[in-house]
Amino acid sequence: MPKDGIGAPTKRREDLRFLTGNGRYTDDINLKGQLYAWFIRSEVAHGRLNAVNTAAAEAMPGVVRIFTGEDFAAIGGLPCGWQVTDRFGAPMQEPKHPVLVHGKVRHVGDPIAVVVAESLAEARDAAEAVEIDITELPPVLDMKAALAPDAPKVHDDLTSNLCYDWGFVEENKPAVDAAFASAAHVVSLELVNNRLIANPMEPRVAVGDYNAWDDQSTLYTTSQNPHVIRLLMGAFVLGIPEHKLRVVAPDVGGGFGTKIFHYAEEAFVTWASRQLKRPVKWTSTRMEAFVSDAHGRDHVTKIELALDADHNFTALRTDTYANMGAYLSTFAPSVPTWLHGTLMAGNYKTPLIYVNVKAVFTNTVPVDAYRGAGRPEATFQLERLVDKAARELGVCPIELRRKNFIKPDQFPYQTPVAVVYDTGNYHATLDKLLEISDHAGFEARVLESRARGKLRGFGIAHYIEACGIAPSNLVGQLGARAGLYESATVRVNATGSISVFTGSHSHGQGHETSFAQVVADMIGIPATQVDIVHGDTANTPMGMGTYGSRSLAVGGSAIVRATEKIVNKAKKIAAHLLEAAEADIELKDGKFSVAGTDKSVDWAGVTLAAYVPHNYPLENLEPGLEETAFYDPSNFTYPSGGYGCEVEVDPETGEVTILAFAAADDFGNIVNPLIVEGQVHGGIGQGIGQALLEHAVYDDQGQLLSGSLMDYAMPRALHLPFFKVDHSSCTPCTHNPLGVKGCGEAGAIGSPPAVVNAVIDALHRGGYSQIKHIDMPLSPARVWAAMQKN
Structure with a gap:
């Protein structure tokens, strides 16, 4: 087996480009004719949005257009990917989550308007000239106080501030209460799990690019799951068919969960680029991230x-x-x-x-x-x-x-x-x-x-x-609105090198190293012969991305299944080349051999035969070595x-x-x-x-x-x-x-x-x-x- 296969403490191959400044992050992407977006966000936690006056700002140098919530009134809100049913059998209350505020602001940082200009400085300067008229309302911040009958409502169209009241396992409750009533000792504790802000090294960035000649939209974004972003944004927000929407997540500098989600800024730049027929870029400032990135715990x-x-x-x-x-x-x-x-x-x-x-x-x-x-x-x-x-x-x-x-x-x-x-x-x-x-x-x-x-x-x-x-059928019953499988395509080249296209996405976990180790170990070739491709919906199979420590258990398993298909087909080719029964073919250390004999053919010899099929099995076996697998855990x-x-x-x-x-x-x-x-x-x-x-x-x-x-x-x-x-x-x-x-x-x-x-x-x-x-x-x-x- 290769020295850099499974179990080897191999240094991460991707670190060479990161440590030498050769990573390609989303903010490194700058497109011809690119415009810059600056979001104007609410400075109050709760208020009635009366008016947004953009007249003075629109006349400022470099301003191309200023968008407000009225421009997005007919567009779908950001979707929620999981529905919870409460302990009484009712679905959770699910308010609309607009791309830009219209009617009411609901937290400090809620996006109200966006200035799009020729330069970032011009967009920022014009944003200061936009006049926002808000009638402040009492905010509700304490969770228990929010459930009081007279508490201000965050969403006026909901019956209360309660999203759901969930019980699990509900049928256990009488027995649990009885056990406490008869217990020899009862210990209780009240505690807080404090609210956190992820603060990955790389702030979020989104670049929208629309090509009118083929009606194709591309979003470059800092995401842990580009295929999910394409699905949510295309189908539920902007109404763009998936074959007309490409999402690319290049190198991503940390996520910790906060880059799983579909955000308003991604939908905005994609839509604005279609409207303006030019690329539109937004880069979060660190302080902006504090009020626009999803928080944790609480x-x-x-x-x-x-x-x-x-x-x-x-x-x-x-x-x-x-x-x-x-x-x-x-x-x-x-x-x-x-x-x-x-x-x-x-x-x-x-x-x-x-x-x-x-x-x-x-x-x-x-x-x-x-x-x-x-x-x-x-x-x-x-x-x-x-x-x-x-x-x-x-x-x-x-x-x-x-x-x-x-x-x-x-x-x-x-x-x-x-x-x-x-x-x-x-x-x-x-x-x-x-x-x-x-x-x-x-x-x-x-x-x-x-x-x-x-x-x-x-x-x-x-x-x-x-x-x-997982599995997908179970989480579907629990309210998930997406599958939780993973995918991989393994493409073997004629000379024996391999490209693996995975639906998983790395934001610091070392996928390019560990995934290559898995494939190399299965075949018996050096891991340097295996290339890992991820992060682009145009060339990777539909996958659910990276979160919940799923990459190797789910994404790696999909790679294993696809590689197994490759090996099985390669054994058929090797058996023909060696004039032996397929059942007698063994693969070890990158060489196919006939069990009990010294007859063998190396990996590259078989892969070349797959692409130059002059001497090939007569059982209608297709040329080439490329296989795809979708893995849904049990x-x-x-x-x-x-x-x-x-x-x-x-x-x-x-x-x-x-x-x-x-x-x-x-x-x-x-x-x-x-x-x-x-x-x-x-x-x-x-x-x-x-x-x-x-x-x-x-x-x-x-x-x-x-x-x-x-x-x-x-x-x-x-x-x-x-x-x-x-x-x-x-x-x-x-x-x-x-x-x-x-x-x-x-x-x-x-x-x-x-x-x-x-x-x-x-x-x-x-x-x-x-x-x-x-x-x-x-x-x-x-x-x-x-x-x-x-």
């Missing part, structure tokens, strides 16, 4: 755990308020429901679970999937509650988890929240975590910290994630792991310092350990950011106080230790051909509760035993304030 939850006298978990119930913001972003309704409720069993054999979620409209930026999407929220609730239960019961948090873990011999395990875990070994990941974190030496380190006047604590958290969300995959965090707290200031962090993950089989380790490092960094630093804060008028990098704290190198990461606890997935599970979101899921648990442990060891919980982010001010109240 849940308020009460969670309760029932235990019997032997400390076995008997029932769990939660009551969550989930902020939707002012509109429904593409996949927003699914995040606090099917991506959250189905994970509330965690790693535990709790027999009864009931989850209630009330999704609420407020005058804030729309909220959607952010790295982990629903699973971090579930894990944080559960792992904070288990830690609190251990403290109230006076038992070890580690041993309480171990006692209630699903055991290895119980897999496949049917949870009470619908999903079936196929494999896992949570005891193994826990043991490995304790080993690599040197938990045995922790007490000695506590004394060392105490001698320096610091409080040291250790926190643990276990997680399970659902990745590769189940989710379930990565899991144990995370341990060691912190010091300064009792004088409340400052938290993370001294050590260890992660023991089960990702199933691993294609590239180096890439996996990098993905885990990045996820942990984002999780630590949420736990200690990041928070999107609104004032009582709906102004985003943390609306720039001057006010929104992001993790820096000084906040992060070097992580200890281990992947040796492997239980391969049983239902995809690679046995992989997914790794991209794990770090962001398991790390926040581990950090918070470590801080609470440090405070308890320092005598602050009355502190039961501190909401994220655990800033020095919050920790210090909690200590003063002790």
Whole structure:
């Protein structure tokens, strides 16, 4: 097998162009005759839009046209890709989401008008001359207050600000309530999952280009799923047939979920280019991104755990308020429901679970999937509650988890929240975590910290994630308005090199390296002979893109299936060339041979015969070697792991310092350990950011106080230790051909509760035993304030 095949820690081939400044990002695209768009956005959270006066601005130099909501009144709004049915059987309330505001603004940053000009400077200058007349209305920001009968309505045409009231599993509720009534112990906790802003390195960019001669529109955009954007925008917003609409997502500098969704700016530049017959480009500023990119998280939850006298978990119930913001972003309704409720069993054999979620409209930026999407929220609730239960019961948090873990011999395990875990070994990941974190030496380190006047604590958290969300027929029943398969076309060239066209899209995951490793390993050729093509709907098969840690489990499986078809056909050709039965042909190390003989033909010899078919099978086999596969998984995959965090707290200031962090993950089989380790490092960094630093804060008028990098704290190198990461606890997935599970979101899921648990442990060891919980982010001010109240 090639040295750079499956399992090799190969450096990412794409990094050469990125690190040398040769990446091609959307903002690098500049077209002949290009115009520039500048969005005029609402500066108030809620108000009646009375008039938009563009007269003075239209007369300014370079202005080509100014568009307002009236221009888009007859055009479809941005579609929501998932419908949730509430616990009473009614569909969610689904308001229109206009491309440009008409009638009413609903959050700071809502797009009102767009100036299109010959230069960016001229567009920006003219925007300042546009006069906006808005009658301000009282904003509604608090989710519980938004549900009061007299609360201002975000959408006047809806009955209330409640999007849906979802119960899962509804038929479990009477039994869950009964279990709590008879429980020996009940532990409860109220907590907040703080609102986050993704802040990828590359801001969003969209360039629309229309060619009148063939009626063809092209959108260049920073997207995680170009085919989905083409489907949503073409079919539901602009009414452009798919064969007349091309979407290209070139190199994308980070996404973390925020580039999954279809945004107004994409629809605008595509439509404006058709109107003006010239390319139109928009590039987000960093501050603009704070009020135009979808935010993440923002849940308020009460969670309760029932235990019997032997400390076995008997029932769990939660009551969550989930902020939707002012509109429904593409996949927003699914995040606090099917991506959250189905994970509330965690790693535990709790027999009864009931989850209630009330999704609420407020005058804030729309909220959607952010790295982990629903699973971090579930894990944080559960792992904070288990830690609190251990403290109230006076038992070890580690041993309480171990006692209630699903055991290895119980897999496949049917949870009470619908999903079936196929494999896992949570005891193994826990043991490995304790080993690599040197938990045995922790007490000695506590004394060392105490001698320096610091409080040291250790926190643990276990997680399970659902990745590769599928199958399509199941998610369709759950409300998904799109399939969740993936696709691949494998094209073998005459000399044996290979081009793989995938519907998955990379925004930092290393697809061009790991996908090539898979194909190279299957055939036995160097990975350098395999090229990965993605990001252009004109030359890749219809795919669902990259999110939810699905790329390798779903996209990679489609590549495997297409490559299997290639190998099967190549064996037929090899059998003919070697004058042998097809059943006797073996492929190893890039060579076809007849079993038990020294007769062979190399890979290139077979591929050349496929394209120069002078000596070819007589069974009507078509020339060429090119195959396509669509892969629709039969189940989710379930990565899991144990995370341990060691912190010091300064009792004088409340400052938290993370001294050590260890992660023991089960990702199933691993294609590239180096890439996996990098993905885990990045996820942990984002999780630590949420736990200690990041928070999107609104004032009582709906102004985003943390609306720039001057006010929104992001993790820096000084906040992060070097992580200890281990992947040796492997239980391969049983239902995809690679046995992989997914790794991209794990770090962001398991790390926040581990950090918070470590801080609470440090405070308890320092005598602050009355502190039961501190909401994220655990800033020095919050920790210090909690200590003063002790």
